[in-house]
Amino acid sequence: MSQYQFLIRRGLQGLLVVWGVVTLVFLLRFMTPGSPVDFVAPLDASPELRAQIARNLGLDQPIYVQYAQYLGGLIQGDMGYSYIRGRPASGIIVSRIPATLELAVAATVVAIICSIPLGVLSATRRHQPTDYAATTFSLVGISTPNFWLGIMLIMVVSVGLGILPTSRRPIGLIPAIELLIFQFETVGIRAWIAHMILPAVTLGTYFTAMIVRLTRSGMLDQLGQPYVEAARAKGLPETLVTYKHALRNTMIPIITVLGLQLGSLIGGAVITEFVFNWPGLGTLIIDAIRVRDWPIIQGALIVIGIGFVVINIVVDALYARLNPRVSLE
Amino acid sequence: MSGRILSDRVRRSLKREFSRSLMAKIGLFLVVLMVTMATFAPFLAPHDPTQQGLDESNLPPAGVTQTSEEFRMVDGERTTVTVEREGSLEHPLGTDALGRDLFSRVLFGARTSLMVGLFGTLFAVGTGVSVGLTAGYYGGRTDDVLMRFADIMLAFPALVLAIALVGLLGPLTILIPDPFVQLGLVTGMPANFVFPITLTIVVGVVNWVWFARIARGEALSIRQQEYVKAARSLGASDWTILRQHILPNSLTPIIVLATIQVAAIILLESSLSFLGFSGTSLSWGFDIAQGRQYLGTSWWIASMPGLAIVAAVVGINLLGDWLRDALDPGLEGEHGGGM
Numbered sequence: 001m002s003q004y005q006f007l008i009r010r011g012l013q014g015l016l017v018v019w020g021v022v023t024l025v026f027l028l029r030f031m032t033p034g035s036p037v038d039f040v041a042p043l044d045a046s047p048e049l050r051a052q053i054a055r056n057l058g059l060d061q062p063i064y065v066q067y068a069q070y071l072g073g074l075i076q077g078d079m080g081y082s083y084i085r086g087r088p089a090s091g092i093i094v095s096r097i098p099a100t101l102e103l104a105v106a107a108t109v110v111a112i113i114c115s116i117p118l119g120v121l122s123a124t125r126r127h128q129p130t131d132y133a134a135t136t137f138s139l140v141g142i143s144t145p146n147f148w149l150g151i152m153l154i155m156v157v158s159v160g161l162g163i164l165p166t167s168r169r170p171i172g173l174i175p176a177i178e179l180l181i182f183q184f185e186t187v188g189i190r191a192w193i194a195h196m197i198l199p200a201v202t203l204g205t206y207f208t209a210m211i212v213r214l215t216r217s218g219m220l221d222q223l224g225q226p227y228v229e230a231a232r233a234k235g236l237p238e239t240l241v242t243y244k245h246a247l248r249n250t251m252i253p254i255i256t257v258l259g260l261q262l263g264s265l266i267g268g269a270v271i272t273e274f275v276f277n278w279p280g281l282g283t284l285i286i287d288a289i290r291v292r293d294w295p296i297i298q299g300a301l302i303v304i305g306i307g308f309v310v311i312n313i314v315v316d317a318l319y320a321r322l323n324p325r326v327s328l329e
Numbered sequence: 330m331s332g333r334i335l336s337d338r339v340r341r342s343l344k345r346e347f348s349r350s351l352m353a354k355i356g357l358f359l360v361v362l363m364v365t366m367a368t369f370a371p372f373l374a375p376h377d378p379t380q381q382g383l384d385e386s387n388l389p390p391a392g393v394t395q396t397s398e399e400f401r402m403v404d405g406e407r408t409t410v411t412v413e414r415e416g417s418l419e420h421p422l423g424t425d426a427l428g429r430d431l432f433s434r435v436l437f438g439a440r441t442s443l444m445v446g447l448f449g450t451l452f453a454v455g456t457g458v459s460v461g462l463t464a465g466y467y468g469g470r471t472d473d474v475l476m477r478f479a480d481i482m483l484a485f486p487a488l489v490l491a492i493a494l495v496g497l498l499g500p501l502t503i504l505i506p507d508p509f510v511q512l513g514l515v516t517g518m519p520a521n522f523v524f525p526i527t528l529t530i531v532v533g534v535v536n537w538v539w540f541a542r543i544a545r546g547e548a549l550s551i552r553q554q555e556y557v558k559a560a561r562s563l564g565a566s567d568w569t570i571l572r573q574h575i576l577p578n579s580l581t582p583i584i585v586l587a588t589i590q591v592a593a594i595i596l597l598e599s600s601l602s603f604l605g606f607s608g609t610s611l612s613w614g615f616d617i618a619q620g621r622q623y624l625g626t627s628w629w630i631a632s633m634p635g636l637a638i639v640a641a642v643v644g645i646n647l648l649g650d651w652l653r654d655a656l657d658p659g660l661e662g663e664h665g666g667g668m
Contacts, residue, residue, distance in 0.1 A: 013480075020481035032497045143592065143642035145599050148617055148635035155624040155631065267488025271600050285489070286604060289496035297493065304489055 119215020141209025359644025457540025500608025
């Protein structure tokens with residue numbers, strides 16, 4: 001199967017999954033106790049006013065009509081109006097995406113930069129202090145709830161040492177870069193970095209720990225293989241054997257597992273955002289759940305579902321490229 | 330295989346791996362410690378974990394002295410006074426802002442985490458294994474439908490789904506009477522244990538897919554084996570084959586995954602409690618949320634419950650590693666979600 005056929009087929013499958021997600025998210029509102037009107041109407045609202053509100057929100061229609069309307073709107077990018085803010089939900093949701101993406105990417109970068117060298121060192125110096133330190137770190141890292149880690153970092157670094165800010169970042173990456181390019185002003189990008197460090201470390205630690213574990217066990221596996229012996233026997237320097245031969249083959253299972261764990265990255269981002277008051281999708285969803293702002297809840301969940309499906313397709317494609325032994329089936 | 334869950338060979342392998350590994354011993358110690366804490370919390374706790382005492386608020390842990398500046402009314406005037414608080418063994422881990430004993434709260438919090446961890450995992454195993462075995466054994470259309478549904482579940486980050494479900498369905502809890510208090514063995518402790526039902530079901534619901542995938546894979550490979558064909562030709566029913574042949578032979582990976590899932594679910598539970606979605610106030614995550622407001626003055630309130638979570642999850646993960654190494658060297662830590 002060619003790469004394009006593969007992408008088209010996976011795209012169609014992904015579309016089916018997204019449709020399932022949309023349907024489930026839509027049904028969620030009908031499984032939830034209480035009517036959305038309770039949260040929108042004033043406490044002393046008369047039955048007439050409540051009926052009027054229900055009509056305005058389109059809640060008086062039969063469920064299949066609401067479903068059809070919702071699907072129809074969604075195809076055009078219309079997710080309804082926020083019950084609380086009275087603005088289109090899609091606009092509110094889209095404006096929150098960059099902050100979440102920046103956080104997730106920064107955390108991934110932190111994780112990859114720290115973890116792979118640590119995992120390789122741990123495997124090549126097995127049963128030495130470096131190995132024990134790395135193993136302990138990774139065990140504690142995968143066992144620490146990231147919201148607690150974030151709070152501890154805030155307590156020690158921001159409150160105790162008073163160096164990094166804790167919340168309410170003033171500027172996003174793109175405005176900061178615009179400021180840098182068009183006005184040669186570094187204040188924006190510096191503020192961005194200062195606000196990014198703690199959240200990225202908080203979110204990235206779990207992944208760092210996990211990749212260290214995978215890299216270590218994968219490398220130990222590979223270093224015992226005959227081809228490594230052969231590479232050594234022909235006189236290649238050990239660094240080259242380690243990094244070029246063994247590590248390359250270790251990357252394949254690492255990417256598989258990372259793909260499986262992307263859900264944890266997104267879930268972790270939600271909690272991390274909450275801890276750092278980060279203006280992303282996570283805080284948006286949590287706030288919207290508390291006030292039952294359904295168009296926002298549904299829209300944000302669907303956006304996360306779509307994002308997740310897309311990332312998974314990308315990971316599959318990447319996987320096939322890295323490992324020619326895997327056919328695109 | 331039927332009748333006995335662990336064969337002699339498996340038992341020997343477990344023992345050998347255990348005596349070889351320091352990590353397995355630490356893991357077992359931590360888990361036993363947590364189970365003891367949770368079970369005997371009313372005996373071990375020095376105070377009622379819910380009892381407030383405003384004159385004892387924000388006391389530091391034993392051995393720590395904390396000085397802070399506070400406003401007081403002296404002769405009708407607002408003045409700043411320097412208050413020195415000294416921790417004592419009366420409250421070994423200190424107290425929170427309402428004067429509740431943190432050590433007692435950590436002990437009782439272990440109950441919530443352990444109960445949700447165990448029952449949530451049981452729910453996930455039950456659902457996942459039934460679905461997976463059915464899909465793998467029958468194959469065809471059944472398999473397609475069930476596994477597409479599993480794909481949709483997997484298309485959603487577990488934590489996000491859990492937040493949405495628990496947050497929207499509302500925190501339903503049931504009160505379970507504490508047997509020790511009911512029998513009059515201890516007094517001055519809460520008479521009931523608040524068990525978060527919605528939370529437990531939701532953490533199971535967002536995690537069953539992993540078990541379904543494993544069980545399906547095992548069923549697919551086992552149903553082709555000669556002895557299953559033999560059983561079928563002898564006239565065994567589907568149910569008998571599934572129960573007596575396929576289930577016992579797919580237990581190993583399921584047990585290993587279930588152990589790791591208890592850890593993942595405890596982390597998930599603490600996250601949801603931290604957001605205030607659990608419905609119980611005796612939980613490690615809930616206490617961390619409380620302590621978050623006092624980071625500058627009382628560092629211990631948010632720190633202590635977090636350390637308890639880390640210790641518990643480290644213990645379970647070490648136990649999971651031990652089981653994996655002993656039962657199936659081929660398995661790597663690829664499964665499991667949560668954070």
